[in-house]
Amino acid sequence: MATIVRAPQYRLPAWFQNNRRLTIGWGTTLIIALLFPLMLNPTGHIQDITGDVVEGEIYAMLALGLNVVVGFAGLLDLGYAAFFAIGAYSFGMLSSSHFLPSSSFSSPFISWGPNGIHANFWFFLLACAMLAALFGLILGAPTLRLRGDYLAIVTLGFGEIVHKVVVNLGPGSTINAFGWPDITGGTNSLDGIFQPSFGPVQFSTDQVPWYYLGLGVLAVIIVIAYSLQNSRLGRAWVAMREDELAAACMGINLRNTKLLAFSMGAFFSGFAGVVQGSRLTLVDPSQFTFQISISILVMVVLGGIGSVPGVVLGAGIIALLQFYLLHQLNDWMHLAGTTANIGLLQHIDLTQAQYLIFGIMLVIMMIFRREGLIPSSQRRRELRPADESVLAEENQSLYTVRSGEA
């Protein structure tokens, strides 16, 4: 084999087209995003609106993280909020006035004294995300050989355990009988989290710096998500989703490949947890419930499983719905109830119906548009298989075959 031509003549023009569309799409989004706070009326509700948008950015981070697990690796994780909690709580404990040590210590990374523990935000943003990733590994290592539906249940159980542990390790919990201090703040929430500064910019109640911070973190995550997708690992994920057995026979270590997806997903949500915790200066168990895990899943499913722009859009839609549309609808419905004199319409609180709407969205999307609003071309084909016999084969798990259950 002497000179090898890279055979560009076979490249589908669609490939370029797709990429060009993507570049233009993301470029425009970025420009609008950068200018966004300038477009708001500074005397109006700029803080409220920006705050909601930052919330949306955090949703997008979470959705992108879950997308690595569900979309790229095809593993259904129903306890994803647990990793969000781990990121938020670990940072909250390390950088707040929650613990008041009697001794003093000082270093560039972390220092403590009688008024609390101060951790370097920028360093611990990474460290706490890595801790979340570590928990991803710890949970994933024993569970990832399970069949897909069992994995869903185990992750759900894990999410519930983390939630319960956080609640139970607070003040007034029975575990204090052992003389353990209040570790997590429990349902009282863990507050007094310190906020970072970056050069002259002090992050505080002004939401605009948080907005740009969120944008930066989000951009990094989006770039990472794209790189992962177009890499050796990304290819292995697709192969594994397509046909686990054949992938193993082509030398792909299923456990490690799944674990990487799991911990990458956890890593992203750890990021989100740190940002959210220090922005609100508190973390609370109610931010990490099963409902939150499912809300993130709704963003992924709505936007398009496996599609990076899709899940960002999905997160945006959910944020819009939650912070704006539902309230609007609620007002309209109450108005309609009053005019038509229907008691039920006046009393029903649509903001309570949020999860009902999410449930309906999940079912409708799965039945009518499994691939989401902005489908990943790869996932669309997989989610709409051509014939059943192939599907049965592709659904086989290596574990069951090897353990002789097949």
Next chain:
Amino acid sequence: MAVARERLSTAQATVQPGALLQTIGLTKSFGGLAAVQNIDFHISPGEIVGVIGPNGAGKSTFFNLITGLYKPTRGRILVAGQDVTGKRPDILLRAGVARTFQNIRLFQNMTVLDNVLVGYHTRLKSRLVGDILKLPPTRREEREAERRAFEVLRLFDDRLVPHSYELARNLAYADRRLLEIARALASSPKLLLLDEPTVGMNPAETENAIRIIAKIRSADLAIILIEHKLNVVMGMSNRVVVLDYGEKIAEGTPREVQTNEKVIEAYLGRKAAAQAAAMLDRRDALEEAGQ
């Protein structure tokens, strides 16, 4: 149990030093039913060994065992002298055993090129950090992998190269079979297991497949071939192993195997074999009488 141990120990005595792959007393039972029983098998570098046998003889189970899809109930598997019994499929691939499947198991929704690149997976050194940051070594490696993938695709004449960027599921049936071989070859195996590579092909396609298999065989690549078309096996193999009811009933050159009584019996059925034997006896008797 005592019998089994004895069998194993006698088998161990026959470890082949130069063998690329060797199985000793390999057995797999499903719920008490032995699908593969006590198989001693070996193959040397550069050899082509055909495995034949009636339907349900255990040929595919045998392949699943030596590629790690099944854990053996008993017996050992050695690759280049190293014990790999019960190891996972990906470890066996790293050890140099690659395979194709009887019912094509391509990554249907990936492109032809990507399928081959997945085969190249174990040769790539890039890890998470390189994958994320797209460091120069990773980029270089990806370019090199793509180049190598085209090299492999080109082995199949113009059957695959023109479709490099098409989805595997859109290929013609015969080409999908070829792509499976290409994907396996991309991992630079020492041993290639082909599970009925020409099944369902018409004579012209079969001809072409045979030509390509002949082309890829080399001094470093051993091939085990499961095949129903006896003319294909007999024509290509250095040696043929015959399985029946999970057991090895014969082994030898194609010529030896073709005249083996047990083989005829397995293929034609016991009654037919008995009839054939009776007919021969009668002829002999007649000949004697005639003299």
Next chain:
Amino acid sequence: MNQFLQSLPDTLVQGLAIGMMYALIALGYTLVYGILELINFAHGDVFMLGGLFSWAALQHFFGAQIGANYGVLGGGTLVMAIILAFLIATVSCGGVGFVIERFAYRPLRNAPKLAPLVTAIGVSFIIENAVLVWQTGTGNMELTYPSLINQQIIPVLGLHIPSKAIIVFVTAPILMVGLLYLVGNTRMGKAMRATAQDQEAARMMGIDVNRVISFTFIVGSVLAGCAGVIYALYYNSIDYSVGFLAGLKAFTAAVLGGIGNIRGAMLGGLLVGEVESIVDSIDASQGVGLQWAEPAVFLVLMCVLIFRPTGLLGAQVVDKA
């Protein structure tokens, strides 16, 4: 510790009672999983609906008497009320189960596994939150379920059995035996077993697989609905949120016993009930207590799935390779 040991027999009795409820719910998971290999996440919510619908029916027909006697009825009215509660739960939950299968799961029968799982979660969310919206909209946040019988402690052989546990001990075994008979001795039961073994073969033998699947959902949902009534009578309350946790615990029970295995689900239910009851009974001063019961059950679930995914009695799922 001493106190713990002293009360252990009573703890076990209590565990048996809640275990039987879990067993009834677990049966639905196991039946459906056995046939479709689908975790019906909405099953726990169907259970909740059983309690809710029967609450509504009792309020409607016996509201006055219940109000007059602090929830206690006597004689013929009591029998009528109990029959009504179970009847309503049976009919309504059976209907809900049928509708869920027909409109949410059936369209996805041939989709990749992710799709029905996500749908199941969606259905669960819909039921749970529709009830929440109804409860908030109608101001019924705290639904007190009438206990129907006098609450007292009945001493039996040194044990202290609460009278409400009697309801469980009477009704649950009847339902379980009924199910065993249905699956083991009837034509439909045979069809169910055949479909669980091999859908394709069952279809070729002339079994209407769709009908069997619908029937299975109905049977599972009826059991869950009855369990909902029992639960509500036992705890004297019902609300939108009980389905999720009870469902998860019952699923643990099903997996513990070996999913797809009917006797396994019963055994698993009892074990989960005992685990919960024991963790609950460890005195709060020991630092444990009810709030650790849930993590304990989930830990059991995760350990079973990781170390013995086929469960104690072995899964009876045949993987269709």
